[in-house]
Amino acid sequence: MRISEFKNGKAEARYRTAYERALTELWRGPRTPLDVPTGFGTTRVYRTGRTEGTPIVLLPGSGGNALMWHRYLDALAARHPVIAVDTVGEPGASVQSAPVRNGRDAAAWLEELLTALDLPSAHLVGCSYGGWIALNHRIHHPGRTATLTLVDPAGLADPGRRFYTWLITGGLAALAPRPLRPRLARLVRNSAILETELMALIRASMGFRRRLPLATTLTDEELGRIDAPALFLLGEHSALHDAPAVAARLHRLAPAARVDLVPGTGHALPTDDPATVTAGILTMADRPAG
Template structure:
């Protein structure tokens, strides 16, 4: 398998410039950036918040990086150390060196990262594809995460044509002139396209060739092996899956987990209802997941 990389040096330079600008504008507060070696490449993380306490580790969705969490960072950092991750193989500041073939490999990458950061127990938060990685990590490497918060995670059901149509529609809407985007965001059900800086970064990443495995649906046996406090936040109108069917499956297979359907929200849950996501993360980290 090949690895994710930029198509050429010019595309990489364009993205690096856009990333630096977005980081400065979206995260102007104090932070420390670290490059952590793993078996799959060097992973960039950004740390903020107090020095003591169990950290909240944030994993982005597919095609994103640590900056997707910019709207939540200040509130989270008032209570916890926060580590926002540029997932290896996604467009960000991490550099992939070995292929990620499946969920087990993705979990191994995350285990390498947490071990490299010397974090024995974390509050792990994953959005969409990041949620799939977080679930795989809990399955294959139990014991390192104190709690899980899964924000409309992938892997609960097979995404149908509706999801890919939603992705395409959102991508096209993001390329539209800025004055048109509020109307288009409502039309396609994707509030993320209103994030001006992130959309500029997305356009700068068009020269990035993402080669990560698809988020395969977790089996009943795999979901049943997930032990420990977990909170699933599902967008009621998610294009990724039927939220009510996903919730019913979770209640059946993971009866100790907390499952919240967020009314009116879709798959772009962090921007559709940021307050619900913030409350979900903080309540889970406070030990209220189950």
Template sequence: MRISEFRNAQAADRFRTAYDHALAALWPGPRTPIDAPTAHGLTRVLRTGTAGGRPVVLLPASGGNALMWHHQLPELAAHHQVFAIDPIGEPGASVQRAPIADGADAAAWLEDVLAALDLTDVHLVGCSYGGWVALQHRLHHPGRVGAMTLLDPAGFNGFGVRFYAWLIAGGLAASAPRALRPRLARAVANSAVLEDELMKLTRAAMGFRRALPVPPVLTDEELRRIDLPAQFLLGARSALHDSAEVAARIGRVLPTARVEVVPGAGHSLPMDEPALVAERIVRFGD
């Protein structure tokens, strides 16, 4: 089994420079970096916010890190202590030392992080791949999470041609002249292409070899074991799955869950509807 890593020292240095620049440009207010030891490597966590209430733990989408939440951080930090994670295996400030082969490994890694931070009764928020990791953690290590918000989570459908076409279209849109990007962002339902600093970081991560498992589709039996307060925010224009079908399935299998299909939004919900996402997280976690 391989681990995620940069191709060479030069690629790692380029990314670190871009990461430090993006961190300085995007992070709102003070932060405390924490390096949490785990069986799979050292995990960088950025802590911010005010103590009180249920702590919020943020897991980004595939290829992302703590910085993808920069729009939501001011609102979240005003109400809660926030822990934004650079996941093992993704381009960020964490360093992977052992492979993650499946959902059980991903769940064990997250359990190690929460234990190192001495966190219980957290509000776990996961976007896309991070949503799948959050679900896996609940299946394998119930106990530390008191509530869960999942933004267009993976694990409800395979990664089909439509999703990969969306990724390619987003990359092309991000490379277009600045004046054209808003129109292209609407056309491809991906506001991430308007995030200049994050796009620079994405380009700097081209030298990163990601070696994480592809999420299998969750069974109804697995979903029924998500026995805690949970809300699902789905982009109506998501390229990952048919959101109406996913919403109907969640409503059937998890009738106590809160499900919202966000009109006009795509798969990149934190960028497509930044204020709505922050408000829903704060309201649900209180």
């Protein structure tokens, strides 16, 4: 298998410039960047927040990086250490050096990262593809997860044609003149296109060749092994899956997990309802140890 990379030096330089601009614009508070070597490549993370306690580790969705969490950082960092991750193989400041072939490899990458950061325990938060990675990590490396917060995670059902249609229409809407975007965002149920800086960063990533595996659907046996304290936040109208059916599956297979259908939201749940997502993350991270 091949690895994710820019198609040429010009495309990489264009993206790096856009990334630094977005980082400066969206993350104005304190942060400490770290480049962490793993067997899958060098992973960029940003530390912020309190210095004591179990950290919240933020994993972005497909095509994103640590900056997708920019609206959440102040609230989370006020109460906990926070580590925001540029997932290896996604467009960001991480550099992939070996292929990620499946969920087991993705889990191995995350385990190496947490080990290198000397984190015996972490509150894992994953959105969409990042949620799939967090779930795989819990399945294959169960000792390090304090809690899980999964924000409309992938891997709970096979995405159908509706999801790919949603991706395409959202991408087209993001190219529309800015005054038209609020109306289009409502029409296609994708509030993420209103994130002007992030949309500019996504456009700059067009020269990036993403070669990560599809988020395969977790089996009943795998979901039954999710025994850490877990919160699943599902967009009521998610294009990724039939959220009520997924909720019923989770209630059956992981009865100890909390499963919330968030009214009026879709797969762009982090921008549809950031208050509910923030509250959910903090509810899990504030749980007493043990």
